[in-house]
Every structure is written in C-alpha cells, then in structure tokens.
Amino acid sequence: MKDLVIVGAGGFARETASAALAGGRRVLGFVDDNPDLHGTVRSGLPILGPVDSVIGLDADVVVCVGNPRNYTVRQRIVERLGLPAGRYATVLHPSVTIGTGSSVGEGTVLLAGTVLTADVTVGAHVAVMPQVVLTHDDLVGSYATVASGVRLGGGAILETGAYVGSGALIREGVTVGEWSLVGMGSVVLRDVPPGQVWAGSPARFLRNATVPERQNT
Numbered sequence: 001m002k003d004l005v006i007v008g009a010g011g012f013a014r015e016t017a018s019a020a021l022a023g024g025r026r027v028l029g030f031v032d033d034n035p036d037l038h039g040t041v042r043s044g045l046p047i048l049g050p051v052d053s054v055i056g057l058d059a060d061v062v063v064c065v066g067n068p069r070n071y072t073v074r075q076r077i078v079e080r081l082g083l084p085a086g087r088y089a090t091v092l093h094p095s096v097t098i099g100t101g102s103s104v105g106e107g108t109v110l111l112a113g114t115v116l117t118a119d120v121t122v123g124a125h126v127a128v129m130p131q132v133v134l135t136h137d138d139l140v141g142s143y144a145t146v147a148s149g150v151r152l153g154g155g156a157i158l159e160t161g162a163y164v165g166s167g168a169l170i171r172e173g174v175t176v177g178e179w180s181l182v183g184m185g186s187v188v189l190r191d192v193p194p195g196q197v198w199a200g201s202p203a204r205f206l207r208n209a210t211v212p213e214r215q216n217t
C-alpha cells in the first residue's frame with residue numbers, strides 16, 4: 001500500500017487516520033486550507049499544507065470533510081482536485097465486516113464496527129461512521145454520509161450525497177433521495193424525496209435542504 005494523505009483535519013479526518021493506522025497503512029499527515037493549521041500537529045500527525053498540495057505528492061488520498069451543515073463539500077473537493085480514481089484510497093478499519101457479494105468504492109471510509117451483511121454496494125467517497133449496519137442488497141450512493149449507529153433494512157437505497165444522522169433506522173426497501181438529510185434517531189418508513197430534510201419517529205418532512213444544486217455522480 002502507498003502512503004496516505006488525508007484531506008481535512010477535523011474529527012472525521014482524525015478518525016480515518018486512526019482506522020488507516022490500525023490497518024497497517026502509513027499516514028503522512030493531513031492537508032487543510034486553513035493556513036493557521038499548517039505546520040501544526042493533530043492526533044500525532046502533521047498538517048502538511050493546503051488541500052491542493054496533495055496533487056503533487058506520491059501518496060494515496062482520501063477526502064474526509066463534511067458535516068450536517070455542509071455535506072456537499074466532499075464532492076466539491078474531489079471535483080476540484082481532479083485526481084484519477086486510482087489515487088483515492090479505500091480505508092477500512094480492521095473490525096469492519098464485509099459480507100459475500102458486497103463492494104466498496106474508491107475514496108470510501110468504513111469506520112470501526114461497520115457491518116455489510118451480503119450483496120451490499122457502497123459507492124465512491126462515502127463516509128460510514130462506527131457501528132453502522134448495512135443489510136442485504138442495500139445500495140449507498142457516492143458521497144453519502146452514514147453517521148454512527150445507523151441501521152438500514154434490506155434493499156434500502158441512499159442516493160447520491162444523502163446524509164443519515166446518528167442512530168437513524170431506515171425501513172427495508174425505502175429510498176432516501178439524493179442530497180436529502182435524515183435527522184438523528186429518526187425512523188424512516190417511507191421514501192424521502194431528493195433535497196429534503198426529514199426527522200422524527202416516524203420521520204416526516206421538515207423543510208427543503210439548503211444545499212447547492214448538485215449533479216448526480
């Protein structure tokens with residue numbers, strides 16, 4: 001495995017560094033566009049410079065940015081960097097379980113305790129936090145974010161860029177539309193249209209998501 005550089009220096013980036021190190025990969029450090037961070041250390045690893053500096057490095061890359069207030073930023077950085085798919089690492093914590101027939105795309109991170117039971121497809125640049133369970137025939141689109149403790153029933157679909165908050169439960173066969181957001185602890189029993197925010201038990205429409213117009217990936 002090549003050395004790894006992580007884009008971002010926030011909590012998710014540091015969790016990814018920990019997962020990569022646990023899996024035996026050498027992590028060179030982080031890159032971040034905040035100049036105040038350059039030359040400092042986070043979780044024992046240096047902040048090497050601005051994001052675009054990864055382009056000239058002989059290392060694999062993983063983009064680890066985004067939060068519920070700005071969950072399109074991961075796609076925007078990947079597009080900005082313009083790197084070939086082969087430059088992006090897939091980071092799996094050693095405790096991850098990947099069942100028969102499942103696949104995980106480039107640039108995706110699966111943190112500790114994640115389970116893919118069987119025939120699960122996870123796209124590119126997906127962030128999956130600890131203790132997530134994705135069951136048979138689930139499909140997680142590129143740039144989706146699945147927060148800690150989420151459970152997806154069989155055949156559920158998270159479309160491109162969907163964000164599912166901590167502890168949410170998605171009923172079997174339900175689709176969460178592209179760039180929609182499901183609040184933490186929600187119980188989703190029916191399809192969530194694209195570009196909406198839903199929350200509650202059962203989950204219901206709250207408002208339209210305030211995210212930039214995005215293109216399917």
